[in-house]
Amino acid sequence: MNSNDFGGRRGAVVNAREVEDVAAEQGKVDPMHQFSIHPIFGTEGWEVAGYNVAFTNSALWMIIAAVAVLVFVMGGLKRELVPGRWQMAVESMTGFVDSMLAANIGPAGKKYVPYIFSLFMFILFANVLGLMPLALVGVHPFTFTSHFSATGVLAVMSFTIVLIVGFWKHKLHFFSLFVPHGTPLPMIPLIFVIELVSFLVRPFSLGLRLFVAMMAGHVLLEVLSGFVISGVNAGLGIGPIVSILSFILMIAICALEILVAGIQAYVFALLTSLYLNDAENLH
Amino acid sequence: MPQIAQLGETYASQIFWILLIFGFVFFVVGRGMVPKVMETVSLRDKQITEDLSAAADARSQADQEEEAWRKRENDNRAKAQAIIAEAKAQSAKATEARLTEANVAIDARMEEADARIASARDGALEEIETVATEAANDIATRIAGVSVDEATARAAVKEALNG
Numbered sequence: 001m002n003s004n005d006f007g008g009r010r011g012a013v014v015n016a017r018e019v020e021d022v023a024a025e026q027g028k029v030d031p032m033h034q035f036s037i038h039p040i041f042g043t044e045g046w047e048v049a050g051y052n053v054a055f056t057n058s059a060l061w062m063i064i065a066a067v068a069v070l071v072f073v074m075g076g077l078k079r080e081l082v083p084g085r086w087q088m089a090v091e092s093m094t095g096f097v098d099s100m101l102a103a104n105i106g107p108a109g110k111k112y113v114p115y116i117f118s119l120f121m122f123i124l125f126a127n128v129l130g131l132m133p134l135a136l137v138g139v140h141p142f143t144f145t146s147h148f149s150a151t152g153v154l155a156v157m158s159f160t161i162v163l164i165v166g167f168w169k170h171k172l173h174f175f176s177l178f179v180p181h182g183t184p185l186p187m188i189p190l191i192f193v194i195e196l197v198s199f200l201v202r203p204f205s206l207g208l209r210l211f212v213a214m215m216a217g218h219v220l221l222e223v224l225s226g227f228v229i230s231g232v233n234a235g236l237g238i239g240p241i242v243s244i245l246s247f248i249l250m251i252a253i254c255a256l257e258i259l260v261a262g263i264q265a266y267v268f269a270l271l272t273s274l275y276l277n278d279a280e281n282l283h
Numbered sequence: 284m285p286q287i288a289q290l291g292e293t294y295a296s297q298i299f300w301i302l303l304i305f306g307f308v309f310f311v312v313g314r315g316m317v318p319k320v321m322e323t324v325s326l327r328d329k330q331i332t333e334d335l336s337a338a339a340d341a342r343s344q345a346d347q348e349e350e351a352w353r354k355r356e357n358d359n360r361a362k363a364q365a366i367i368a369e370a371k372a373q374s375a376k377a378t379e380a381r382l383t384e385a386n387v388a389i390d391a392r393m394e395e396a397d398a399r400i401a402s403a404r405d406g407a408l409e410e411i412e413t414v415a416t417e418a419a420n421d422i423a424t425r426i427a428g429v430s431v432d433e434a435t436a437r438a439a440v441k442e443a444l445n446g
Contacts (some may be wrong), residue, residue, distance in 0.1 A: 001380055032284055032285060033285075035284070035285040035286055036285040036289065037285065037293045037296075037297075039296075048299055049296075051295035051299070052292075052295055052296065053295055053296045053299040053300065054296050055296075055300070056293065056297075056300075058293070058296075058297060058300070059296065059297075059300035059304070062300055062305075063299055063304055064305040065304075065305055066304045066305075066308045068311055070308070070312055071309055073316045073320065074316065075311050076316075076320050077316055077320065079319065079323045080323075081327060081330065083327075085390070087323075090320055090325050091323070092319055094317055094321050094324070095324065098321065109397070112322065113313075113317060113318075114309065114313030114314045114317050114318070115309060115313060117312075117313055117317050118308045118309040118312055118313035118317075120303065121308070121312070122305055122308050144301070146286070147286050147297060148286060149286070149290060149294045149297035149298065150297050150301045151291065153297070153298050153301045153305075154305065155300060157305075206297065211286070215286070231445075253402050256363050267399060276381075
Protein backbone atom coordinates (compact mmCIF):
# COMPACT_ATOMS: atom_id res chain seq x y z
CA MET A 1 0.00 0.00 0.00
CA ASN A 2 1.35 3.45 -0.83
CA SER A 3 0.39 6.86 0.43
CA ASN A 4 -1.82 7.67 -2.57
CA ASP A 5 -3.98 4.68 -1.79
CA PHE A 6 -4.14 5.73 1.82
CA GLY A 7 -5.32 9.21 0.84
CA GLY A 8 -8.21 7.65 -1.06
CA ARG A 9 -9.09 5.42 1.83
CA ARG A 10 -8.86 8.32 4.22
CA GLY A 11 -11.46 10.10 2.17
CA ALA A 12 -13.72 7.11 2.62
CA VAL A 13 -13.09 7.19 6.38
CA VAL A 14 -13.95 10.89 6.54
CA ASN A 15 -17.21 10.17 4.72
CA ALA A 16 -17.96 7.36 7.16
CA ARG A 17 -17.32 9.72 10.06
CA GLU A 18 -19.64 12.31 8.61
CA VAL A 19 -22.33 9.66 8.37
CA GLU A 20 -21.66 8.71 11.99
CA ASP A 21 -21.85 12.35 13.08
CA VAL A 22 -25.20 12.66 11.38
CA ALA A 23 -26.33 9.52 13.21
CA ALA A 24 -25.15 11.00 16.49
CA GLU A 25 -27.12 14.20 15.85
CA GLN A 26 -30.25 12.14 15.56
CA GLY A 27 -29.76 10.90 19.13
CA LYS A 28 -28.59 7.42 18.18
CA VAL A 29 -25.41 6.13 19.81
CA ASP A 30 -23.20 4.08 17.52
CA PRO A 31 -21.44 1.62 19.88
CA MET A 32 -18.71 0.95 17.32
CA HIS A 33 -17.74 4.57 16.76
CA GLN A 34 -15.46 4.52 19.83
CA PHE A 35 -13.18 1.97 18.14
CA SER A 36 -12.54 3.96 14.95
CA ILE A 37 -9.00 5.11 14.42
CA HIS A 38 -8.40 8.70 13.33
CA PRO A 39 -5.05 9.93 12.12
CA ILE A 40 -3.90 12.90 14.17
CA PHE A 41 -0.94 13.84 12.01
CA GLY A 42 1.48 12.22 9.65
CA THR A 43 -1.06 11.03 7.11
CA GLU A 44 1.22 12.27 4.34
CA GLY A 45 4.82 11.23 4.07
CA TRP A 46 5.20 9.26 7.32
CA GLU A 47 6.36 6.06 5.77
CA VAL A 48 8.47 3.15 6.85
CA ALA A 49 9.48 0.85 3.99
CA GLY A 50 6.57 2.07 1.92
CA TYR A 51 3.96 1.60 4.63
CA ASN A 52 2.18 4.63 6.02
CA VAL A 53 2.60 4.94 9.77
CA ALA A 54 0.36 7.91 10.52
CA PHE A 55 0.25 8.97 14.15
CA THR A 56 -3.28 8.05 15.21
CA ASN A 57 -5.37 8.37 18.34
CA SER A 58 -4.46 4.73 18.95
CA ALA A 59 -0.75 5.57 18.92
CA LEU A 60 -1.43 8.57 21.14
CA TRP A 61 -3.04 6.36 23.81
CA MET A 62 -0.22 3.85 23.50
CA ILE A 63 2.14 6.69 24.34
CA ILE A 64 -0.09 7.81 27.21
CA ALA A 65 -0.13 4.25 28.60
CA ALA A 66 3.64 3.98 28.17
CA VAL A 67 4.19 7.31 29.93
CA ALA A 68 1.84 6.25 32.73
CA VAL A 69 3.81 3.03 33.19
CA LEU A 70 7.05 5.00 33.09
CA VAL A 71 5.84 7.51 35.69
CA PHE A 72 4.45 4.75 37.88
CA VAL A 73 7.67 2.75 37.91
CA MET A 74 9.82 5.88 38.24
CA GLY A 75 8.01 6.64 41.47
CA GLY A 76 9.26 3.32 42.80
CA LEU A 77 12.90 4.07 42.03
CA LYS A 78 13.59 5.99 45.24
CA ARG A 79 15.32 2.84 46.49
CA GLU A 80 14.61 3.63 50.12
CA LEU A 81 15.16 0.99 52.73
CA VAL A 82 11.76 1.68 54.24
CA PRO A 83 9.49 2.11 51.20
CA GLY A 84 6.81 4.76 50.92
CA ARG A 85 3.37 3.97 49.54
CA TRP A 86 4.33 4.51 45.90
CA GLN A 87 7.54 2.52 46.12
CA MET A 88 5.61 -0.20 47.95
CA ALA A 89 3.05 -0.31 45.11
CA VAL A 90 5.75 -0.63 42.43
CA GLU A 91 7.63 -3.25 44.43
CA SER A 92 4.47 -5.27 44.95
CA MET A 93 3.88 -5.24 41.17
CA THR A 94 7.40 -6.45 40.39
CA GLY A 95 7.12 -8.95 43.22
CA PHE A 96 3.82 -10.17 41.80
CA VAL A 97 5.31 -10.75 38.33
CA ASP A 98 8.43 -12.27 39.84
CA SER A 99 6.51 -14.75 41.98
CA MET A 100 4.22 -15.63 39.05
CA LEU A 101 7.26 -16.49 36.92
CA ALA A 102 8.94 -18.33 39.78
CA ALA A 103 5.78 -20.41 40.30
CA ASN A 104 5.26 -21.19 36.61
CA ILE A 105 8.78 -21.52 35.23
CA GLY A 106 11.02 -21.89 38.28
CA PRO A 107 14.39 -20.22 38.82
CA ALA A 108 14.89 -19.91 35.03
CA GLY A 109 11.88 -17.57 34.94
CA LYS A 110 13.83 -14.71 36.54
CA LYS A 111 15.18 -13.50 33.20
CA TYR A 112 11.69 -12.98 31.78
CA VAL A 113 10.63 -10.57 34.54
CA PRO A 114 11.38 -7.42 32.48
CA TYR A 115 9.38 -8.68 29.49
CA ILE A 116 6.38 -10.02 31.43
CA PHE A 117 6.35 -6.95 33.68
CA SER A 118 6.36 -4.61 30.67
CA LEU A 119 3.63 -6.64 28.99
CA PHE A 120 1.45 -6.80 32.10
CA MET A 121 1.79 -3.15 33.06
CA PHE A 122 1.39 -1.88 29.48
CA ILE A 123 -1.82 -3.87 28.93
CA LEU A 124 -3.15 -3.09 32.42
CA PHE A 125 -2.62 0.65 32.02
CA ALA A 126 -4.06 0.58 28.49
CA ASN A 127 -7.18 -1.25 29.68
CA VAL A 128 -7.72 0.93 32.73
CA LEU A 129 -7.00 4.21 30.91
CA GLY A 130 -9.58 3.22 28.29
CA LEU A 131 -12.18 2.97 31.05
CA MET A 132 -11.41 6.36 32.62
CA PRO A 133 -14.39 8.74 32.44
CA LEU A 134 -12.23 11.35 30.71
CA ALA A 135 -15.05 12.23 28.31
CA LEU A 136 -16.38 14.37 31.18
CA VAL A 137 -13.46 16.73 30.58
CA GLY A 138 -13.72 16.48 26.80
CA VAL A 139 -11.00 13.86 26.21
CA HIS A 140 -12.12 10.66 24.54
CA PRO A 141 -10.06 7.73 25.77
CA PHE A 142 -9.15 5.15 23.19
CA THR A 143 -8.58 1.55 24.23
CA PHE A 144 -5.99 0.28 21.79
CA THR A 145 -6.23 -3.19 23.39
CA SER A 146 -9.67 -3.44 21.77
CA HIS A 147 -7.92 -3.71 18.39
CA PHE A 148 -6.59 -7.07 17.33
CA SER A 149 -4.03 -5.29 15.19
CA ALA A 150 -2.46 -4.15 18.48
CA THR A 151 -3.09 -7.17 20.70
CA GLY A 152 -2.05 -9.46 17.85
CA VAL A 153 1.38 -7.82 17.75
CA LEU A 154 1.84 -8.46 21.46
CA ALA A 155 0.62 -12.05 21.09
CA VAL A 156 2.87 -12.76 18.10
CA MET A 157 5.76 -11.22 20.00
CA SER A 158 5.18 -13.54 22.98
CA PHE A 159 4.80 -16.52 20.64
CA THR A 160 7.99 -15.62 18.79
CA ILE A 161 9.90 -15.43 22.06
CA VAL A 162 8.53 -18.87 22.99
CA LEU A 163 9.70 -20.27 19.64
CA ILE A 164 13.14 -18.67 19.86
CA VAL A 165 13.70 -19.81 23.45
CA GLY A 166 12.39 -23.31 22.68
CA PHE A 167 14.54 -23.92 19.62
CA TRP A 168 17.55 -22.15 21.13
CA LYS A 169 17.42 -24.24 24.26
CA HIS A 170 16.26 -27.63 23.00
CA LYS A 171 17.09 -27.45 19.26
CA LEU A 172 14.90 -29.90 17.33
CA HIS A 173 14.14 -31.73 20.58
CA PHE A 174 11.60 -28.94 21.10
CA PHE A 175 9.22 -30.92 18.89
CA SER A 176 8.91 -33.49 21.70
CA LEU A 177 6.62 -30.87 23.26
CA PHE A 178 3.96 -32.16 20.87
CA VAL A 179 4.23 -35.77 22.04
CA PRO A 180 3.27 -36.08 25.70
CA HIS A 181 4.97 -38.75 27.80
CA GLY A 182 3.40 -42.21 27.64
CA THR A 183 1.63 -41.74 24.31
CA PRO A 184 1.11 -45.16 22.68
CA LEU A 185 3.14 -45.54 19.49
CA PRO A 186 0.19 -45.77 17.06
CA MET A 187 -1.29 -42.61 18.55
CA ILE A 188 1.84 -40.50 18.11
CA PRO A 189 1.12 -39.10 14.62
CA LEU A 190 -2.42 -38.11 15.57
CA ILE A 191 -1.43 -36.62 18.95
CA PHE A 192 1.45 -34.77 17.27
CA VAL A 193 -0.90 -33.11 14.79
CA ILE A 194 -3.43 -32.20 17.51
CA GLU A 195 -0.75 -30.78 19.80
CA LEU A 196 0.87 -28.91 16.92
CA VAL A 197 -2.43 -27.29 15.97
CA SER A 198 -3.19 -26.36 19.57
CA PHE A 199 0.30 -24.89 19.82
CA LEU A 200 -0.09 -22.87 16.63
CA VAL A 201 -3.46 -21.55 17.78
CA ARG A 202 -1.87 -20.00 20.87
CA PRO A 203 -0.95 -16.57 19.41
CA PHE A 204 -4.47 -16.19 17.99
CA SER A 205 -6.21 -17.15 21.24
CA LEU A 206 -3.84 -14.93 23.20
CA GLY A 207 -4.44 -11.87 21.06
CA LEU A 208 -8.14 -12.43 20.38
CA ARG A 209 -9.02 -13.06 24.04
CA LEU A 210 -7.80 -9.63 25.10
CA PHE A 211 -9.27 -7.86 22.08
CA VAL A 212 -12.69 -9.53 22.46
CA ALA A 213 -12.90 -8.99 26.21
CA MET A 214 -12.05 -5.30 25.94
CA MET A 215 -14.29 -4.67 22.95
CA ALA A 216 -17.28 -6.52 24.41
CA GLY A 217 -17.17 -4.51 27.62
CA HIS A 218 -16.91 -1.19 25.82
CA VAL A 219 -19.72 -2.08 23.42
CA LEU A 220 -21.92 -3.15 26.30
CA LEU A 221 -21.34 0.11 28.16
CA GLU A 222 -21.97 2.11 25.01
CA VAL A 223 -25.21 0.23 24.24
CA LEU A 224 -26.47 0.72 27.78
CA SER A 225 -25.65 4.42 27.67
CA GLY A 226 -27.63 4.52 24.41
CA PHE A 227 -30.56 3.01 26.31
CA VAL A 228 -30.23 5.67 29.02
CA ILE A 229 -30.30 8.49 26.44
CA SER A 230 -33.16 6.97 24.41
CA GLY A 231 -35.16 6.36 27.56
CA VAL A 232 -34.84 9.97 28.69
CA ASN A 233 -35.70 11.25 25.20
CA ALA A 234 -38.80 9.02 25.08
CA GLY A 235 -40.50 11.26 27.65
CA LEU A 236 -42.77 10.07 30.43
CA GLY A 237 -43.92 6.48 30.68
CA ILE A 238 -41.68 3.45 30.43
CA GLY A 239 -38.69 5.52 29.20
CA PRO A 240 -37.32 6.85 32.53
CA ILE A 241 -37.68 3.39 34.11
CA VAL A 242 -35.58 1.88 31.33
CA SER A 243 -33.08 4.70 31.79
CA ILE A 244 -32.75 4.17 35.54
CA LEU A 245 -32.43 0.40 35.24
CA SER A 246 -29.86 0.72 32.44
CA PHE A 247 -27.94 3.28 34.46
CA ILE A 248 -27.80 0.97 37.51
CA LEU A 249 -26.65 -1.86 35.25
CA MET A 250 -24.01 0.44 33.74
CA ILE A 251 -22.58 1.21 37.17
CA ALA A 252 -22.35 -2.50 37.96
CA ILE A 253 -20.78 -3.26 34.57
CA CYS A 254 -18.28 -0.42 35.02
CA ALA A 255 -17.09 -2.16 38.17
CA LEU A 256 -16.99 -5.46 36.30
CA GLU A 257 -15.02 -3.87 33.46
CA ILE A 258 -12.40 -2.56 35.85
CA LEU A 259 -12.06 -6.13 37.13
CA VAL A 260 -11.89 -7.45 33.55
CA ALA A 261 -9.22 -4.88 32.69
CA GLY A 262 -7.02 -6.28 35.46
CA ILE A 263 -7.89 -9.91 34.79
CA GLN A 264 -7.20 -9.73 31.06
CA ALA A 265 -3.80 -8.14 31.65
CA TYR A 266 -3.09 -10.86 34.22
CA VAL A 267 -4.30 -13.63 31.88
CA PHE A 268 -2.14 -12.36 29.05
CA ALA A 269 0.93 -12.29 31.30
CA LEU A 270 0.06 -15.63 32.91
CA LEU A 271 -0.46 -17.44 29.61
CA THR A 272 2.73 -15.98 28.20
CA SER A 273 4.60 -17.26 31.24
CA LEU A 274 2.96 -20.69 30.87
CA TYR A 275 4.02 -20.84 27.21
CA LEU A 276 7.51 -19.75 28.21
CA ASN A 277 7.50 -22.60 30.72
CA ASP A 278 6.85 -25.04 27.86
CA ALA A 279 9.78 -23.55 25.99
CA GLU A 280 12.08 -23.62 29.02
CA ASN A 281 11.21 -26.99 30.51
CA LEU A 282 9.28 -28.82 27.76
CA HIS A 283 6.80 -31.13 29.49
CA MET B 284 -16.60 -2.88 13.19
CA PRO B 285 -13.75 -0.41 12.73
CA GLN B 286 -11.21 -3.04 13.78
CA ILE B 287 -11.91 -4.88 10.54
CA ALA B 288 -13.24 -2.02 8.38
CA GLN B 289 -10.13 0.09 8.98
CA LEU B 290 -7.68 -2.82 9.11
CA GLY B 291 -6.30 -2.28 5.61
CA GLU B 292 -5.35 1.32 6.14
CA THR B 293 -4.33 1.18 9.80
CA TYR B 294 -2.52 -2.11 10.34
CA ALA B 295 0.88 -0.73 9.38
CA SER B 296 0.50 2.22 11.70
CA GLN B 297 -0.80 0.04 14.55
CA ILE B 298 2.02 -2.49 14.22
CA PHE B 299 4.67 0.20 13.87
CA TRP B 300 3.55 2.26 16.85
CA ILE B 301 2.88 -0.62 19.21
CA LEU B 302 6.28 -2.14 18.43
CA LEU B 303 7.96 1.22 18.93
CA ILE B 304 6.11 2.11 22.10
CA PHE B 305 6.14 -1.34 23.67
CA GLY B 306 9.82 -1.51 22.80
CA PHE B 307 10.30 1.74 24.66
CA VAL B 308 8.41 0.36 27.67
CA PHE B 309 10.39 -2.88 27.56
CA PHE B 310 13.84 -1.33 27.24
CA VAL B 311 13.37 1.72 29.47
CA VAL B 312 11.00 0.40 32.12
CA GLY B 313 11.44 -3.37 31.91
CA ARG B 314 15.18 -3.56 31.33
CA GLY B 315 16.16 -0.22 32.87
CA MET B 316 14.06 0.23 35.96
CA VAL B 317 12.56 -3.10 37.02
CA PRO B 318 15.95 -4.71 37.83
CA LYS B 319 16.76 -1.72 40.06
CA VAL B 320 13.42 -2.04 41.86
CA MET B 321 13.96 -5.78 42.35
CA GLU B 322 17.52 -5.18 43.48
CA THR B 323 16.20 -2.78 46.12
CA VAL B 324 13.76 -5.42 47.30
CA SER B 325 16.41 -8.13 47.47
CA LEU B 326 18.82 -5.76 49.25
CA ARG B 327 16.13 -5.01 51.81
CA ASP B 328 15.34 -8.70 52.25
CA LYS B 329 19.04 -9.38 52.72
CA GLN B 330 19.39 -6.61 55.27
CA ILE B 331 16.32 -7.82 57.18
CA THR B 332 17.76 -11.35 57.29
CA GLU B 333 21.10 -10.03 58.47
CA ASP B 334 19.52 -7.81 61.11
CA LEU B 335 17.43 -10.71 62.36
CA SER B 336 20.45 -12.98 62.63
CA ALA B 337 22.40 -10.18 64.39
CA ALA B 338 19.52 -9.78 66.83
CA ALA B 339 19.49 -13.53 67.44
CA ASP B 340 23.25 -13.45 68.06
CA ALA B 341 22.90 -10.55 70.47
CA ARG B 342 20.16 -12.36 72.32
CA SER B 343 22.15 -15.56 72.67
CA GLN B 344 25.12 -13.51 73.88
CA ALA B 345 22.89 -11.76 76.40
CA ASP B 346 21.64 -15.15 77.53
CA GLN B 347 25.21 -16.31 77.98
CA GLU B 348 26.13 -13.23 79.97
CA GLU B 349 23.07 -13.62 82.12
CA GLU B 350 24.05 -17.23 82.71
CA ALA B 351 27.57 -16.17 83.73
CA TRP B 352 26.20 -13.45 85.97
CA ARG B 353 23.84 -15.91 87.59
CA LYS B 354 26.72 -18.29 88.21
CA ARG B 355 28.83 -15.51 89.78
CA GLU B 356 25.89 -14.43 91.83
CA ASN B 357 25.33 -17.96 93.10
CA ASP B 358 29.02 -18.30 93.94
CA ASN B 359 28.99 -15.01 95.84
CA ARG B 360 25.87 -16.06 97.68
CA ALA B 361 27.45 -19.37 98.64
CA LYS B 362 30.58 -17.55 99.82
CA ALA B 363 28.52 -15.17 101.92
CA GLN B 364 26.61 -18.09 103.40
CA ALA B 365 29.90 -19.76 104.31
CA ILE B 366 31.16 -16.60 106.00
CA ILE B 367 27.94 -16.27 107.95
CA ALA B 368 28.07 -19.91 109.01
CA GLU B 369 31.67 -19.52 110.12
CA ALA B 370 30.87 -16.40 112.12
CA LYS B 371 27.94 -18.20 113.72
CA ALA B 372 30.12 -21.15 114.65
CA GLN B 373 32.79 -18.87 116.09
CA SER B 374 30.34 -16.90 118.15
CA ALA B 375 28.74 -20.12 119.39
CA LYS B 376 32.14 -21.39 120.38
CA ALA B 377 32.98 -18.14 122.22
CA THR B 378 29.66 -18.23 124.04
CA GLU B 379 30.25 -21.79 125.08
CA ALA B 380 33.71 -20.97 126.38
CA ARG B 381 32.42 -18.08 128.47
CA LEU B 382 29.58 -20.20 129.76
CA THR B 383 32.02 -22.89 130.83
CA GLU B 384 34.19 -20.25 132.51
CA ALA B 385 31.21 -18.81 134.33
CA ASN B 386 30.07 -22.28 135.36
CA VAL B 387 33.50 -23.04 136.76
CA ALA B 388 33.50 -19.78 138.75
CA ILE B 389 30.01 -20.46 140.07
CA ASP B 390 30.93 -24.00 141.01
CA ALA B 391 33.98 -22.75 142.86
CA ARG B 392 31.95 -20.22 144.80
CA MET B 393 29.30 -22.81 145.57
CA GLU B 394 31.88 -25.23 146.88
CA GLU B 395 33.39 -22.48 149.00
CA ALA B 396 29.97 -21.62 150.34
CA ASP B 397 29.24 -25.31 151.05
CA ALA B 398 32.51 -25.56 152.89
CA ARG B 399 31.67 -22.48 154.91
CA ILE B 400 28.22 -23.85 155.71
CA ALA B 401 29.72 -27.21 156.71
CA SER B 402 32.31 -25.59 158.97
CA ALA B 403 29.65 -23.38 160.54
CA ARG B 404 27.49 -26.44 161.19
CA ASP B 405 30.46 -28.33 162.63
CA GLY B 406 31.24 -25.35 164.87
CA ALA B 407 27.64 -25.22 165.98
CA LEU B 408 27.56 -28.99 166.66
CA GLU B 409 30.78 -28.69 168.68
CA GLU B 410 29.26 -25.98 170.71
CA ILE B 411 26.07 -27.96 171.22
CA GLU B 412 28.16 -30.96 172.34
CA THR B 413 30.12 -28.83 174.78
CA VAL B 414 26.97 -27.27 176.12
CA ALA B 415 25.27 -30.69 176.26
CA THR B 416 28.31 -32.21 178.06
CA GLU B 417 28.34 -29.45 180.58
CA ALA B 418 24.63 -29.78 181.01
CA ALA B 419 24.93 -33.56 181.33
CA ASN B 420 27.70 -33.13 183.94
CA ASP B 421 25.60 -30.71 185.82
CA ILE B 422 22.52 -32.87 185.66
CA ALA B 423 24.49 -35.93 186.75
CA THR B 424 26.08 -34.06 189.71
CA ARG B 425 22.81 -32.57 190.87
CA ILE B 426 20.54 -35.56 190.52
CA ALA B 427 22.82 -38.54 191.11
CA GLY B 428 25.54 -36.74 192.98
CA VAL B 429 27.98 -38.45 190.79
CA SER B 430 30.83 -36.57 189.47
CA VAL B 431 31.58 -37.58 185.93
CA ASP B 432 34.77 -36.66 184.25
CA GLU B 433 34.49 -34.67 181.22
CA ALA B 434 35.72 -37.30 178.67
CA THR B 435 33.10 -39.83 179.72
CA ALA B 436 30.39 -37.23 179.60
CA ARG B 437 31.41 -36.13 176.17
CA ALA B 438 31.43 -39.75 174.90
CA ALA B 439 27.97 -40.29 176.31
CA VAL B 440 26.62 -37.10 174.76
CA LYS B 441 28.14 -37.99 171.42
CA GLU B 442 26.49 -41.36 171.58
CA ALA B 443 23.14 -39.85 172.40
CA LEU B 444 23.41 -37.19 169.72
CA ASN B 445 24.52 -39.37 166.91
CA GLY B 446 22.10 -42.14 167.94
